[in-house]
Amino acid sequence: MFSFSQQNNFFGPRCVWVNGPVIVGAGSSGLAISACLKNQGIPFVVIERSDCIASLWQKRTYDRLKLHLPKKFCQLPKVPFPEEYPEYPTKKQFVDYLENYAKKFDIKPQFNECVQSAKYDDACKLWRVKTVSTTGSIRAETEYICQMLVVATGENAEGVIPDIEGLKDFSGEVIHAKDYKSGQKYAGKKVLVVGCGNSGMEVSLDLSNYNAKPSMVVRSSVHVLPREIMGKSTFDLAMMLMKWLPLWIVDKILLIFAWFLIGDTQRYGIKRPSLGPLTLKNNHGKTPVLDIGTLEKIRSGDIAVVPGIKRFTEKTVELVNGHILDIDSVVLATGYFSKVPFWLHDKDFFSENGWKGKGGLYAAGFTRRGLDGAIADAVKISKDIGKEWRKELNQKKQKVPTHRRCISTF
Numbered sequence: 001m002f003s004f005s006q007q008n009n010f011f012g013p014r015c016v017w018v019n020g021p022v023i024v025g026a027g028s029s030g031l032a033i034s035a036c037l038k039n040q041g042i043p044f045v046v047i048e049r050s051d052c053i054a055s056l057w058q059k060r061t062y063d064r065l066k067l068h069l070p071k072k073f074c075q076l077p078k079v080p081f082p083e084e085y086p087e088y089p090t091k092k093q094f095v096d097y098l099e100n101y102a103k104k105f106d107i108k109p110q111f112n113e114c115v116q117s118a119k120y121d122d123a124c125k126l127w128r129v130k131t132v133s134t135t136g137s138i139r140a141e142t143e144y145i146c147q148m149l150v151v152a153t154g155e156n157a158e159g160v161i162p163d164i165e166g167l168k169d170f171s172g173e174v175i176h177a178k179d180y181k182s183g184q185k186y187a188g189k190k191v192l193v194v195g196c197g198n199s200g201m202e203v204s205l206d207l208s209n210y211n212a213k214p215s216m217v218v219r220s221s222v223h224v225l226p227r228e229i230m231g232k233s234t235f236d237l238a239m240m241l242m243k244w245l246p247l248w249i250v251d252k253i254l255l256i257f258a259w260f261l262i263g264d265t266q267r268y269g270i271k272r273p274s275l276g277p278l279t280l281k282n283n284h285g286k287t288p289v290l291d292i293g294t295l296e297k298i299r300s301g302d303i304a305v306v307p308g309i310k311r312f313t314e315k316t317v318e319l320v321n322g323h324i325l326d327i328d329s330v331v332l333a334t335g336y337f338s339k340v341p342f343w344l345h346d347k348d349f350f351s352e353n354g355w356k357g358k359g360g361l362y363a364a365g366f367t368r369r370g371l372d373g374a375i376a377d378a379v380k381i382s383k384d385i386g387k388e389w390r391k392e393l394n395q396k397k398q399k400v401p402t403h404r405r406c407i408s409t410f
């Protein structure tokens with residue numbers, strides 16, 4: 001007897017013609033675009049590798065996470081956050097909001113389908129998007145054919161696992177920050193947190209709140225800013241100042257406030273980069289840390305700051321300054337990367353204007369500007385798709401069916 005997967009291989013991949021764009025990813029970016037397309041009456045298909053929407057927030061973030069920008073910078077088009085939400089919504093509130101958003105616009109992604117490759121067929125002027133579906137033990141391949149492709153798979157799709165000497169020989173637990181949930185099980189344990197971005201800082205704080213003993217690795221430099229300045233969000237203040245002043249002056253102002261409010265971070269082993277915080281974010285995508293209490297824990301000695309790592313042994317870590325620390329566990333807060341360059345056969349993907357490529361290709365959420373930037377991309381993309389869609393409709397002057405299934409493979 002043939003299993004479904006054998007049959008599937010035998011007949012080749014299922015082939016689906018999509019009238020309208022294929023959107024890859026059902027995170028904030030994919031949902032925002034879907035809602036804006038729904039409003040214009042444009043059909044689309046959303047493909048999501050996970051079994052839920054906003055899988056980064058639902059499955060790959062820690063329990064205590066809150067949005068670190070004020071809610072007005074994080075809401076999706078057409079639906080404001082509920083009024084009773086606090087200025088910095090919790091992870092649960094944000095996920096509830098996104099779930100309701102998907103329901104309101106009746107967005108139903110193809111779940112458990114992961115895009116493996118996307119190629120533009122120059123001859124037919126069509127995209128061929130290959131997916132593998134991963135429900136249980138059944139493996140099924142599908143090829144979607146479409147005129148427009150929207151990549152909304154996020155900048156934080158995969159965790160970076162650094163290649164550090166001896167890490168494989170370390171006998172304790174090693175996890176990436178994407179798999180860290182809470183410090184509860186680490187009480188009394190010595191935990192090395194590698195990395196000092198927002199993840200490293202907040203994981204260290206959480207560990208310390210659960211009476212673990214975190215040491216945080218700072219191998220280069222980072223800007224730490226207070227989350228608020230005189231009761232106003234630092235991000236909001238920066239956005240306001242940027243309307244009137246050049247970036248370098250806004251950077252200077254932020255650094256003066258940071259100096260008064262949190263002092264010289266160098267004293268605690270945290271060097272400031274030579275470029276200003278917003279210039280560094282703009283030019284190199286490195287997000288400043290918005291402090292929510294980690295610095296206080298560093299000052300009090302509850303969190304140790306240590307320099308770069310030389311190597312691991314079975315139970316210890318040797319640092320570049322020659323110090324050797326006994327450690328029980330390691331949390332790699334070493335950042336994220338996207339696999340899009342591996343599966344999208346378009347070498348210019350990231351080099352165009354940030355959101356629009358050639359041949360009906362679009363990308364949302366890849367301009368290193370957090371949710372605010374991702375949502376701005378989504379609005380521009382859905383407007384552009386709307387324009388193209390209406391142009392084509394006028395040209396054809398006939399109605400097209402929403403979904404057409406191919407009878408044979410292309």
Ligand SMILES: Cc1cc2nc3c(=O)[nH]c(=O)nc-3n(C[C@H](O)[C@H](O)[C@H](O)COP(=O)(O)OP(=O)(O)OC[C@H]3O[C@@H](n4cnc5c(N)ncnc54)[C@H](O)[C@@H]3O)c2cc1C
Pocket residue numbers: 024025026027028029030047048049050053054055056057061062065066067068069074113114115116152153154155156157199364365369370371372374
């Ligand atoms: C811990 C953490 C906290 C953050 N907090 C903030 C914050 O407070 N404010 C802010 O502005 N930004 C924040 N960010 C940045 C984050 O990028 C945004 O919050 C937001 O998730 C971006 O939405 P997105 O839809 O572009 O990407 P994502 O939310 O990552 O969604 C992408 C979706 O695509 C799916 N996908 C990926 N690859 C494939 C594939 N090959 N096939 C099919 N589906 C695929 C994923 O499963 C995912 O569901 C945070 C990031 C992290 C890691």
Ligand SMILES: NC(=O)C1=CN([C@@H]2O[C@H](COP(=O)(O)OP(=O)(O)OC[C@H]3O[C@@H](n4cnc5c(N)ncnc54)[C@H](OP(=O)(O)O)[C@@H]3O)[C@@H](O)[C@H]2O)C=CC1
Pocket residue numbers: 065066067068069156162163164177194195196197198199200202217219220221222286287308309333334335336
């Ligand atoms: N509350 C919130 O809203 C939160 C938001 N975020 C967001 O998520 C995104 C990702 O943040 P994050 O996960 O912190 O990733 P980042 O890329 O911002 O930071 C990665 C950190 O890991 C360090 N690192 C990488 N490799 C090594 C190594 N081999 N040895 C030592 N250190 C290493 C980097 O150091 P170096 O700089 O020297 O390369 C850097 O400090 C950001 O946009 C951030 O703002 C994250 C957490 C919470």
Ligand SMILES: O=C(O)C(=O)Cc1c[nH]c2ccccc12
Pocket residue numbers: 068069235281287288290368369370371
């Ligand atoms: O949290 C993130 O990932 C962000 O990128 C949000 C963000 C965009 N621009 C900023 C400037 C300062 C601090 C956070 C951000």
